[in-house]
Amino acid sequence: MTQLETTPVCSSGASQRSMHDLALFRFLLRNIPHLKHEHGALSLHTLRIERKLAIRRHRRSSWRTLIRHTKEQNGFLSTQLKDAQDAVVFYSQALKDATVTMPLLMLPWTGCLTKSCCMHQELRNFERDPELSRSNIEASLQFYRLFAAAIAHILGCR
Secondary structure: OOOOOOOOOOOOHHHHHHHHHHHHHHHHHHHHHHHHHHHHHHHHHHHHHHHHHHHHHHHHHHHHHHHHHHHHHHHHHHHHHHHHHHHHHHHHHHHHHHHHHHHHHHHHHHHHHHHHHHHHHHHHHHHHOHHHHHHHHHHHHHHHHHHHHHHHHHHOOO
8 A cells, every 4th residue: 555545634734734645646647648638739729810910910910001091092092193284274275376376476576587588688689789788788777677567566566
């Protein structure tokens, strides 16, 4: 027999406590492999849960970074779009103004331009002929008067 089995049973409280401790010790000795296995399983379960939590935290921070970057990019692109729309409005108005006012400017200008080209050609012809020097001065005066009138008409000075 073992020493545990030969221990006499006493009626005092100290002996009952030692008996209780002995029974607990025997229970623990029998269940240590089961308790070790359960402890290992619970430790693995805890590690899995911690890993899942870490993965979710990482994903959450990645999503936050992605959302912040997307918002910044959206703001930048909105600013660029507004600038592009302003440019479209500006250039369309400039095109409209140019197409409306261009025919008015070009009609007198083209007529004066053809007249001034003819006058310029006559001046060159007069320069080639030495006998017509007096006519040359009158022709050049007429040329410059016509040219000044055309520029004044274009600028709206008349």
